[in-house]
Amino acid sequence: MRQRWVVGALVLAAAVALAVGPADAASKLIRLTFYYPVGVAGPLAKVIGEMTDKFNKENPGIEVVPVYSGDYDPTLQKVQTAVMAGNPPDIFIVEISELPTLLAMNAVIPLDDYVKKAEGGKYWDDFFPPFRENSVVKGKIWWIPFQRSTPVFYWNKELFKKAGLDPERPPQTWAELKETAKKLTVREGNEVKQWGVTVSGGWNDWLFEAFVRQNGGWLINPEGTKANFDSKEAVEALDYWVDLMHKEKVGPPHSTWGSTPPDFVAQRTAMLYHSTGILTFLRTSAKFDFGVAFMPKNKTFGAEVGGGNLAISRKIPKERQDAAWKFIEWMTSSGNAAQWSLASGYVATRKSAYEVPAMKEFLAKDARYLVARDQLQYAAGKMMAPNFQKIREILKKQLDDAVDGKVNPKEAMATVQKQVEAVIKR
Amino acid sequence: MNSMNSSLLSDSTAVAAPPRLSATGQAVAVTWRSRFRGGGVYLYLLPSLAFLALFTYYPMGFSAYLSLFRWNVLNPERIFVGLENYLSLWREPLFWLVLRNNLFYALGTIPTTMALALFLAVLVNKNLGRVRSVYRVALFYPTMVPMVAAAMLWVWIFNPGIGLFNYYTSFLGVPRVEWLYDRHWALPAIIIMSIWKNFGYFMLIYLAALQGVPADLYEAASIEGAGAWRRFWGITFPLLTPASLFVFVVAIISSFQVFDQVFVMTQGGPADQTNVLTFYIYQNAFRFWDIGMGATLTTIFICLLLVLILVVFRYVGRRVYYEAD
Numbered sequence: 001m002r003q004r005w006v007v008g009a010l011v012l013a014a015a016v017a018l019a020v021g022p023a024d025a026a027s028k029l030i031r032l033t034f035y036y037p038v039g040v041a042g043p044l045a046k047v048i049g050e051m052t053d054k055f056n057k058e059n060p061g062i063e064v065v066p067v068y069s070g071d072y073d074p075t076l077q078k079v080q081t082a083v084m085a086g087n088p089p090d091i092f093i094v095e096i097s098e099l100p101t102l103l104a105m106n107a108v109i110p111l112d113d114y115v116k117k118a119e120g121g122k123y124w125d126d127f128f129p130p131f132r133e134n135s136v137v138k139g140k141i142w143w144i145p146f147q148r149s150t151p152v153f154y155w156n157k158e159l160f161k162k163a164g165l166d167p168e169r170p171p172q173t174w175a176e177l178k179e180t181a182k183k184l185t186v187r188e189g190n191e192v193k194q195w196g197v198t199v200s201g202g203w204n205d206w207l208f209e210a211f212v213r214q215n216g217g218w219l220i221n222p223e224g225t226k227a228n229f230d231s232k233e234a235v236e237a238l239d240y241w242v243d244l245m246h247k248e249k250v251g252p253p254h255s256t257w258g259s260t261p262p263d264f265v266a267q268r269t270a271m272l273y274h275s276t277g278i279l280t281f282l283r284t285s286a287k288f289d290f291g292v293a294f295m296p297k298n299k300t301f302g303a304e305v306g307g308g309n310l311a312i313s314r315k316i317p318k319e320r321q322d323a324a325w326k327f328i329e330w331m332t333s334s335g336n337a338a339q340w341s342l343a344s345g346y347v348a349t350r351k352s353a354y355e356v357p358a359m360k361e362f363l364a365k366d367a368r369y370l371v372a373r374d375q376l377q378y379a380a381g382k383m384m385a386p387n388f389q390k391i392r393e394i395l396k397k398q399l400d401d402a403v404d405g406k407v408n409p410k411e412a413m414a415t416v417q418k419q420v421e422a423v424i425k426r
Numbered sequence: 427m428n429s430m431n432s433s434l435l436s437d438s439t440a441v442a443a444p445p446r447l448s449a450t451g452q453a454v455a456v457t458w459r460s461r462f463r464g465g466g467v468y469l470y471l472l473p474s475l476a477f478l479a480l481f482t483y484y485p486m487g488f489s490a491y492l493s494l495f496r497w498n499v500l501n502p503e504r505i506f507v508g509l510e511n512y513l514s515l516w517r518e519p520l521f522w523l524v525l526r527n528n529l530f531y532a533l534g535t536i537p538t539t540m541a542l543a544l545f546l547a548v549l550v551n552k553n554l555g556r557v558r559s560v561y562r563v564a565l566f567y568p569t570m571v572p573m574v575a576a577a578m579l580w581v582w583i584f585n586p587g588i589g590l591f592n593y594y595t596s597f598l599g600v601p602r603v604e605w606l607y608d609r610h611w612a613l614p615a616i617i618i619m620s621i622w623k624n625f626g627y628f629m630l631i632y633l634a635a636l637q638g639v640p641a642d643l644y645e646a647a648s649i650e651g652a653g654a655w656r657r658f659w660g661i662t663f664p665l666l667t668p669a670s671l672f673v674f675v676v677a678i679i680s681s682f683q684v685f686d687q688v689f690v691m692t693q694g695g696p697a698d699q700t701n702v703l704t705f706y707i708y709q710n711a712f713r714f715w716d717i718g719m720g721a722t723l724t725t726i727f728i729c730l731l732l733v734l735i736l737v738v739f740r741y742v743g744r745r746v747y748y749e750a751d
Contacts, residue, residue, distance in 0.1 A: 077712050080499065104500045191602050201607070201695075252586075254607035254696040259585060268587040386500050390714045397520075400697035404609055 030323045031063045035082075035092040037075035037308060038068065047343045055330050062323045064091070072308065076389075083107045088313035091324045096134040096309055097384040097392075099142055100224045104386050108311045110140040114325045126334070126350045128373075130305045133222065133381025144332050145349040147340070148307035149275045150372050150379055151210050153295045158288040159184060159194070159270040170271075170293040174214070174240055177271075177296045181250035184270040195269040196250035199241065202257025205395045206306055207273050209383055210295055211237040213302030220420075224385035227424060229395070230410075230417040238402055238409035240298075245403040253403040264290075275306065276372035280345040283366070292368040294375050301378040307346065347372045387423050394419045486728055492721035499715035511722035523698055524706045527613060531702060532681040534617035535624070540673055543625045547632035548662065562633070569626035577690035580619045581606065584691075606692055609699045616687050616700055623687075624680065628673045635669035636662070667746045675738055682731055703727055 034052065038044045045068045052064045069075035072095040082088045083105055094102070102108050115124045124132070124141065131145040157167035163183045171177040181196025199207055209219055217233025220226065228234065245253040255263070257274075264272045265285045273295065282290065294301050310331065312324045330336065332349065338356035341348035353359060354373070363369055385391055398412040407415075493511055497504045515521045550561045568576065583590045584605035592602045605615040639662060647657050685704040688694060694701035694709070701709075707727065711720025 073713065080715060101499065105502075252604065252607060254604070254609070256581075256606075259581075263587055266588055387498075387714060390716075393709065393713075396695070397697055400609070400695060404697065406609075406697070 028061055029063060030061060030320060031065060032090040032320065032324055032327065034064050034066045034327070035069045035075055035079055035089040036066060037070060037072045037093060037095075044344055047340070051331065051336065051340070052327075055327055058330075059326065062326065064327050073389075079107070080105065083313070083315070086315065088315055090313055090316050090320050091310060091327060092313070093146060093308040093310055096305070096307060097382050097388040099134060099137060099309075100384055100386040101388060102311065103137060103142070107314060108142050109314045109321060110142055111144065111312065111325065111328075112141050114329070115141050115144075118329050123329075126352050128347075128349065128351065128376050130376050130379040130381060131347075131349050134305065134384060135309060137223070143309035143311040144328050146308060146310045146332060147344065147346045148305060148349050149277045149346055150303045150305050150375055151207055151273055151295060152276045152279075152303075152372050152375065153293045154264060154272040154274065154282065154290055155293065156264070156267060156270045156286075156288060156290050159267060163270075167289075168291075170291060171296050173296050174298045178240075178244060178248065178250070181244065181271065182248060185250045192249070192252075194267065195252055195263075197244065197271040197273070198251055198255060198260050198263060198269040199244070199273045200257055200260040201255040203275075203306075204399055205392050206304075206382070208237065208241070208395070208399060210273075210303050211240065211298075213304055213378075213380060214295065214298045214300060215240075215302075216299040218380075218383070220383035220385050220391075222381060222384075224383075225424065227385075227417055227420040229420060230413045235409050235413050238399070238413060241399070241403055242405070242409055246405045254400065261285075276347060277307075277345050279368060279372075283368075292371040294371065294378070301375070303375050303379040304382045305376075305379055306382055345369075347376070385420075385424055390423050391420050394423070486725075489721040490725045492718060493725045495718045495721075497716075497718040504718075507718075511718050512726075515719075515722060515726070520698060520701070521706070524701050524703055527698075527700060528682060528684075528702050530613060531617060531620075531684060532678065534614065535620050535681055536674070536677045539621050539625045539628060539677060540670070542621065543628035543673065544632050544666070544670075546625070547629045547636060548658070550629075551633060551636045565629060566626040568623050569630075571623075573623065573686040574690055576623055577619070577687045580615075580687075581691050584615050584619075607696065609696045612692055612696060612700045616684075616691060619687055619691070620684065624677075628677070631669055631673055632666065635666050639665045671738075671743060671746050674742065675735060678734055678738065679731065682727070682734075703730075 036048055045066075048066050048068075052066045056063050067089065069078045075092070076094045076098055079089060079092050079094055080101075088107065118124075119126075127145055130150075131148050135141050135143050135145065153170060155170045160167040165180065165183060171180045177197065183196070184194065185192060185196040186194035212219055212234050215233040215237045217228065217231050217237070219228055219234060221228070244251045252269075260269070260272060260274060261278045261281055262285075263269050264274075265282065265287075267288070276292075279292065295303060310328045312321050312328070316324075331340075334350055334352040335356055337348045337350050338353040338359040340346065341353065342359065342362055348354060348359065354363070395416050398407065398416045401407045402409050402412040492504075494506060494508055495504045496507045496510070546565055550558060550565065552558075554561065571579075582588075586592060586602060586604045586607060589605070591605065596602065603611050606612050643661050643665075644657055647661060652660060683704060684702055685708070688700055688702055688705045689708075692700040694705050703723065704727075707720055707723045710716045710723060
């Protein structure tokens with residue numbers, strides 16, 4: 001008995017010495033590189049810096065070095081280059097549709113073993129189901145939802161009043177949206193002074209997928225093996241865009257992701273499709289009252305998720321992977337998910353995050369932040385497939401051509417189907 | 427790839443080293459000493475030649491070699507496919523659209539920039555008193571702004587709703603244009619921005635060349651009763667031809683180098699209407715990680731530039747007036 005007690009005390013002492021002893025800590029220090037993008041407006045790099053600092057203080061044996069890597073595209077390029085050069089960052093965030101490409105490059109490890117043990121096994125089920133979807137391929141969990149969003153619908157209540165519309169009632173359906181947009185479009189001669197509705201460019205491929213969802217369709221199957229761009233649902237969705245932007249001319253056919261929120265603030269457009277991630281920007285910049293709503297439905301309400309996930313590199317030693325997981329688990333704890341959501345405007349990824357007091361307090365003041373979360377019940381995973389960058393370019397080219405009236409929606413989607421199939425089969 | 431690309435680009439500029447403004451060194455009797463001196467010259471050139479070989483010629487050759495393979499992120503094993511990459515580009519409508527855009531950009535920027543640069547150089551070369559240097563600095567200013575910063579600025583200048591460009595043109599009664607968001611106006615917008623950005627550099631070269639035009643020629647012409655117009659076409663213009671050749675070659679090269687503006691302002695859109703060769707290479711090589719295709723495009727790019735410059739030197743270079751000839 002006594003002997004065991006002594007051994008136990010020694011082990012404990014050793015453990016304490018290991019944990020707090022400065023000499024040991026210094027020699028055992030694991031320094032992890034963490035590449036991350038900032039995908040929405042705002043000083044989020046600062047927030048990430050504060051969070052990693054806090055983690056480093058709480059975990060003396062580990063030092064996470066955050067490396068801001070630009071927008072989503074440059075971050076992906078940096079990660080891919082580093083992986084190919086055999087010197088990958090230990091932890092990184094890239095856009096969720098890139099998972100099949102990362103798997104093809106053998107860049108990441110499955111996290112199932114970590115996930116099962118985390119928070120007494122209750123960790124994974126606490127994430128909202130649509131956010132989990134882009135993590136699972138071939139029955140394994142490859143990365144953890146972090147900065148996540150969905151597109152939502154914004155409307156300018158003041159301009160609604162001016163046009164004699166009920167400012168508290170946003171359009172509910174595609175048909176209503178078209179009629180409302182007509183009433184809100186202000187022209188002088190041939191010039192449009194105020195657009196009815198802006199479907200933001202830049203990530204318009206993402207918004208298009210939402211419209212296809214609202215029409216009861218899908219574009220690529222979750223396995224990333226089958227394309228469905230020439231389906232009736234997709235063609236109709238594009239047809240609706242052509243209606244808005246080309247035939248009725250109530251929305252601009254082209255724009256950029258960064259330019260449309262300022263356009264909305266400057267009242268150049270009365271309604272806007274954009275990420276929930278701009279809500280804080282709009283709230284702090286707009287000098288008028290505006291609302292946030294579900295995107296109007298056609299056959300159903302529909303959306304798909306977006307954003308970036310946290311992954312661990314494959315070609316690093318096991319102890320580094322373990323340390324990296326510690327960081328990821330910490331970053332995605334309920335409390336930190338809530339804090340990140342409050343600081344960024346992203347949707348908190350976990351149900352329990354909405355029970356955190358600071359979060360509750362904030363949401364009690366502004367319920368608009370709840371719209372994106374509530375819309376999740378109609379949301380699905382984002383399409384993904386190997387070489388998604390190329391698929392995006394293919395889709396965007398045809399969307400652009402169609403809304404300019406250069407090609408009819410059916411032909412456009414047939415072209416996308418043919419070209420995407422060629423990419424998937426390669 | 428990246429280092430190859432950038433070194434290629436910067437090296438092309440070096441190809442267009444300033445032409446001799448005056449012919450020097452008549453034929454010297456070939457002696458043992460001069461031969462030795464000639465050898466010494468090669469010795470001195472060796473370090474830079476080694477550098478070029480490592481970072482320019484080798485990557486150029488290697489990319490030509492890679493262009494014969496299918497090699498991309500999803501097929502990490504290189505497969506020899508011969509000229510398949512070239513053939514698939516030949517059948518790719520986007521490739522031809524990109525070439526068309528490059529041509530359009532070159533035609534839109536080169537003549538305008540050169541004419542503007544020459545015109546302004548002659549103007550600020552006149553004795554305007556103290557304001558002259560103010561003008562010179564003011565005109566040269568856009569050139570000193572980094573391209574990416576300038577491009578970000580112009581994104582807002584071209585903004586259809588709140589941009590300066592439409593604001594100013596609205597006073598002239600010109601209808602509002604959606605500029606970067608309009609498939610017909612996006613490339614012209616980039617051309618306008620590039621002219622603004624680049625003319626100052628060419629103006630400076632012209633200004634330097636103008637210093638070398640002997641004043642007595644103008645005096646003589648004035649005595650003969652030649653007006654300003656006649657003096658320009660009779661004296662200034664012909665004596666500036668070496669500078670013009672240099673400017674022309676640099677302008678051609680820089681017109682093919684256009685990238686930053688496209689990257690920042692349009693990302694090639696809308697509907698690839700502003701996609702140009704360098705951006706297309708970037709997309710293929712670093713977005714799609716299609717290294718084989720990127721190498722093919724790079725090789726085409728190099729050949730195209732070489733041919734263009736040879737043509738310029740052969741046909742335009744002959745007409746250049748060198749003082750001592």
